Amino acid sequence: MRGDDPQLDDLAHKPSPPARLLDVTRLLRRAGRVWTGVDRVELAYLDALVAEDVPVFGLARTPLGYVLLDRGGLVGFRARLDGTLPPSAPDLLSRLQRGMRDSARRALTDLRKLSVARCLPHGLPAMLAKQLPAGTAYLNTGHSNLSARVLRAVRRLPDARIAVLVHDVIPLEYPHFQRAGTVEVFAQKMQRVREFADLLIYNSADTRTRTERAMAEWGSVPQGVVAHLGTVSPAPAPQDIPENLRPKEPYFVTVGTIEPRKNHALLLDVWDRMGPDAPELFICGGRGWNNEAVFTRLDALGDDARVKEVPGLSDGALAALVQGAQGLLFPSHAEGFGLPAVEALLLGTPVLCSNIATFREILANYAVYLDDSDREMWEATVVGWSKQSRNMLRVEGFDAPEWVEHFKTVLSFT
Structure with a gap:
């Protein structure tokens, strides 16, 4: 555009x-x-x-x-x-x-x-x-x-x-x-x-x-x-998921550097509220900055914790993990575009994200939006989705931006 x-x-x-x-x-x-x-x-x-x-x-x-x-x-x-x-x-x-x-x-x-x-x-x-x-x-x-x-x-x-x-x-x-x-x-x-x-x-x-x-x-x-940035549909490679990370359904994922604006603290609070019966949550991304309180909470997780920190996955392994999830969780306080959410929708995975203008512009009616501080609503939605069939939650018809359109616009000016 x-x-x-x-x-x-x-x-x-x-x-x-x-x-x-x-x-x-x-x-x-x-x-x-x-x-x-x-x-x-x-x-x-x-x-x-x-x-x-x-x-x-x-x-x-x-x-x-x-x-x-x-x-x-x-x-x-x-x-x-x-x-x-x-x-x-x-x-x-x-x-x-x-x-x-x-x-x-x-x-x-x-x-x-x-x-x-x-x-x-x-x-x-x-x-x-x-x-x-x-x-x-x-x-x-x-x-x-x-x-x-x-x-x-x-x-x-x-x-x-x-x-x-x-x-x-x-x-x-x-x-x-x-x-x-x-x-x-x-x-x-x-x-x-x-x-x-x-x-x-x-x-x-x-x-x-x-x-x-x-x-x-x-x-x-x-x-x-x-x-709008173009996107390429991810190519899942489930065989590349490490053996010790094979998830048990239902599970959820969040993707992105562990930095304050990504709001991982909200997800950790939600999982604390759900307790030992919570579904698994995979936090996929490397550690960033200014987030010592979150890092401390992650370091305290035991081997049997329902939350798993998963840095350094290959593209194929990450795509497979997202494809099999009940949902991608994206509670960011701010984003410029939100590529992980777009890629999740391309894989048919539902997206639960914060109610910010960028997400609404790019994801339109294909995502579910919540206030980025409403822990009760995030918990209720996660619990509700975890009880549904994954096939019933699948997203269809999302029309992702394409690179050909991006360059058609940009190269006409440069």
Whole structure:
């Protein structure tokens, strides 16, 4: 779907750029980890752009400077990220980087091997000017590498366009949920985006409203377009579920990093209220930040507890666990899009979520909405669903957003 800014007509009627430059810094840093929703968006953009006729390049910030990939380099990098090709052994420069995971060292080595150009930080403007044509469109979809150095270097290219995908502005709205020191860093990043971007891409109308409200306090807001994120139907692989996690029906799941805004505390309270007769609850996701009270409660769980903490599942195992559940529970205080809920509905699994605007926009009438603090109603609904046949609870007819529609909108402006 497109935004309602009439000035977008000018962008939409411009010819395709002579080249596109996708920032892949986040993928470099996340190599070897379980992909998050933001990671998947950057991967989807990589796949879409290398399939286009327009020449495409990739830019990544490394510990020593910047590397530039052409289409072939991006294809090779992608193949190593998904395991189609084996990664290289870390080279000397990568091994010298302290505090870096081995998978990141391998990815860094491959980036250097696949690059068409490299430079130290101060050499970025010259490298881009030498390698990229005038009118290049820079796209940043991962909230990484949005530094003044990068944005100014791109802006120095004649007729360059800068487009940034904004996933959310939750750190500005809920600073008490964030790590110490990160709110100001995020605010400065969004201020730079407001200053330099020609176009903001929003994953939901709610994200657009919230972002424009925040940016308006700093000055004029760039033009924007709403394009719901595409989704790919998950491929369940029940054989990949670890033997010690084989669930007993009925059971429920919640998916997401264990951080304050995800509101795991409510679910733990609900399960405490239900006692030993409660169905199993699988908390799927790694531990985040500012959540010591929840971590303490999770650490106190015994082997026979009805709540299981399950980090690091493969995509197939997680999809199988969600597919077999009585329901996906999503009591978040705030979300930019809510991909786990969309994927659950694609698998036919009912979703019980908090009553926030983003969920209602994306999930429409296919989810059940409750106040994110109403423990009694959450308990009553969980108990009710646990007594019903799983087949009777199945969701049918959910029309999930598709990537083809997303890129039809976005690439008409970039």
